[in-house]
Amino acid sequence: MKAFTNHILTATLALTLGLTSCNDNFLNVTPTDRVSDAAILTDANLFEDYIINRYMGARLTDKEAEGTLPGFGRGFEYALWSSVTDESIYNNDDNTWLIQRGQIAPENTGIAGTFWGRSYRSIREINYALNNIGKVTMSDARRQVLTGELKFLRAYRYHDLIRNYGRVVLVGDNVSELGDDLTSQALFTRADIKSGIDYAVAQLDQAAALLPQSNDGNWQLGRATKGAALALKARLLLYGASPLYNGASTWTAAAAAAKAVMDLNKYSLYTGGYGKIFTSNDNNEIIFGRLYARGARHVCLEIANGPNSYNAWGGNVPLQNMVDDYEMIDGTKISDSNTSYDAKNPYKNRDPRFYATILYNDATYRSSTIQTFTPGGKDSKDGPSNWNTSKSGYYLRKFMDDTLPIDNPWDIAGTQTWIYIRYAEVLLNYAEAQNEAVGPDASVYAAVNAIRQRTGVGMPALPTGLTQAQMRSRIQQERRIELAFEEHRFYDVRRWKIAPTTENVPAYGVEIGKNSSGAYTYSRKEALTGRSFTDKQYWLPIPRAEIQASNNKLEQNPGY
Known part of the structure; x- marks a missing residue:
């Protein structure tokens, strides 16, 4: 034995x-x-x-x-x-494919x-x-x-x-x-x-x-607090109430647990810009995170995930599946009949969180622009270090700190806090559980709209008069965007039992061509078969x- x-x-x-x-x-x-x-x-x-x-x-x-x-x-x-x-693929496999x-x-x-x-x-x-x-x-x-x-x-x-x-x-x-x-x-x-x-x-x-409510004088974010314990409880109860878990808890209990965190009046949504939530090591949205320091760093994200023309490795590359789910700035979806989406200019006027999460062709980056087009784009297969070219046509922006080096980052980079639990998740947990328990009441709208309309995001409020099923879809969409790349999607699509739909869709990317007049053409491709x-x-x-x-x-x- x-x-x-x-x-x-x-x-x-x-x-x-x-x-x-x-x-x-x-x-x-x-x-x-x-x-x-x-x-x-x-x-x-x-x-x-x-x-x-x-x-x-x-x-x-x-x-x-x-x-x-x-x-x-x-x-x-x-x-x-x-x-x-369906958020990303790892460009070089590493036992993910x-x-x-x-x-x-x-x-x-x-x-x-x-x-x-x-x-x-x-x-x-x-x-x-x-x-x-x-x-x-x-x-x-x-x-x-x-x-x-x-x-x-x-x-x-x-x-x-x-x-x-x-x-x-x-x-x-x-x-x-x-x-x-x-x-x-x-x-x-x-x-x-x-x-x-x-x-x-x-x-x-x-x-x-x-x-304690705060670890004043200690490693502030890196150690457990009352809020961290209550927030993790709320997440577990939310999971337990979800379809996959067969009634292991109730929506009412999950909503009450999330509300207990909200009622601490200790946490708030960060308003200094969505992208900066993940590069600011001490902000009031973080409930529980892991701190790092020089000499005790994590993987140097900038070189691990950056574009090939920057001598980076293009690691976790976002999928077109993810890109397509970002709304327009007016709140319409790209698939809506009344959408403001322009297929000839697909990255214009999208949800501001898109620009803080994904690097796309022509995006401004480190005093330059991303060029994933062919022929000749420096971040395409025609650029340097082309073995690290993104298979999807996109690169990861979220979590990256432009003040940290890409070249020779060792013992300098890798200092961002990994956020295990943040306040936006608690609000979304509450909204989902409360909607399932009693329907889309005012508190559900308030929780979701607070995230959509916070300074630095500024998306329109949800339309009034949504049914419970419609609100469920909107909350699932909001989690998809707000919590992207933060280890929620894998568990969300399973607990909602929508994985047979979302995970059986091909891993799409984009092929961008540039003609002699400088105009772009966009065609969908399969980034991973x-x-x-x-x-x-x-x-x-x-x-x-x-x-x-x-x-x-x-x-x-x-x-x-």
């Missing part, structure tokens, strides 16, 4: 700070390259450092964790999570294979801290806050598991060791989705009661190694 490889059981013999527990006398030596568990339990500052490190996880696959260890979700890695959706093409399998999970192992390893490490925090000498107030952080972190790991796999194993406070009885089916029994969400929500309620979705892909497969490590006691998701 290969129990020692299963992350539910042991996760690792040495926790991230190097905790050891050797029983054999010939191995019972004091290591000099790590901090012992005894030292951590006798030093409150070391113990808090251990807790801070629980915001990170183990590096489990190639092409992740550049600069610092990974956190939750995918975050700022080379291939963003958007590149397994198989997911786009519906070829993911327990033996070949691509970039999606780390959630199970990393989450359970982290849960074990968190449980160790919770089981031992009472032994550490510190003030009651400090112990209370640290306990709240640990419960928040544990709930976040379960949130990552639930939204990717559905039914999860609830291990409670258990910290399994190699000497434990590893034959019990309880160690591998997956709870129903409602039980998983109920458990995580209870953890978040406990965390919210212990955490074979895009496909089947029902089994509503959930990820549990990696085969985890099933084998349980001696086949762990149940695989249907279809795999």
Whole structure:
């Protein structure tokens, strides 16, 4: 039996700070390259450092964790999570195309294979801290806050598991060791989705009661607060009420949870420009984010995603599917009969968020313009470094900081905050849940319109008199645009059960020609062939190694 490889059981013999527990006398030596568990339990500052490190996880696959260890979700890695959706593709594959093409399998999970192992390893490490925090000498107030952080972190790991796999194993406070009885089916029994969400929500309620509203004097955005716990609770309850989750929670509960965050009166929509939300490391829209610093950076986004003529690698390239969904500045869709869209000038007068999210032909960029046209466009296949030319005809603008270098960015770039939760999401969560619970009342309109009409966006208010179904479509559209590339689309299309439609559409791009008179022609092309979705892909497969490590006691998701 290969129990020692299963992350539910042991996760690792040495926790991230190097905790050891050797029983054999010939191995019972004091290591000099790590901090012992005894030292951590006798030093409150070391113990808090251990807790801070629980915001990170183990590096489990190639092409992740550049600069610092990974956190939750995918975050700022080379291939963003958007590149397994209809938002973008990763230009150089990096184990994303198989997911786009519906070829993911327990033996070949691509970039999606780390959630199970990393989450359970982290849960074990968190449980160790919770089981031992009472032994550490510190003030009651400090112990209370640290306990709240640990419960928040544990709930976040379960949130990552639930939204990717559905039914999860609830291990409670258990910290399994190699000497434990590893034959019990309880160690591998997956709870129903409602039980998983109920458990995580209870953890978040406990965390919210212990955490401060602000971490003044601490790492402000990087550590959990009451608002972060309540906002994650609202997201989980929204998911649970969605069609995929079979009534694991209610729309009424989800709306109330989001309203509780709004009623804190602590957060607000950023009004300094939509694009600057993601390059300003401290603004009042961010509820929970991961801070980076020089010397502890993430992937240098500008070189990883920039256009080829800038000696960049054109990584996550937006799809025409995404571009087509941006409204015109007057609120019409490009497909509307009364649209103001001009097919001969397709990028004119679009939603301002389009210009802050996507680089397109003729877009202003770094004192120059993007040229994806052929022949001769510097950001096309006719330009330098043409192996990095965008397959879709677009490049990513969102998250990029023009004050950071593209050439030789190492130890300088990669400093943007990755935002896990922001206030705009809370407003959209509230609007969706409230609309489903009672219909499109005034508060639903207010939440969506606040996002559309904020300074720096200025889109028209939603039309009055929408039915519940019409409002549902508008909210889904607003999430598509407002939260683009922020790791929501993958889960949204699944929980709404619209993935068979959105994920079976080809991955489109654009081919732009320029004639001798300087006029452009635009033609749709397929940027990545074979895009496909089947029902089994509503959930990820549990990696085969985890099933084998349980001696086949762990149940695989249907279809795999």
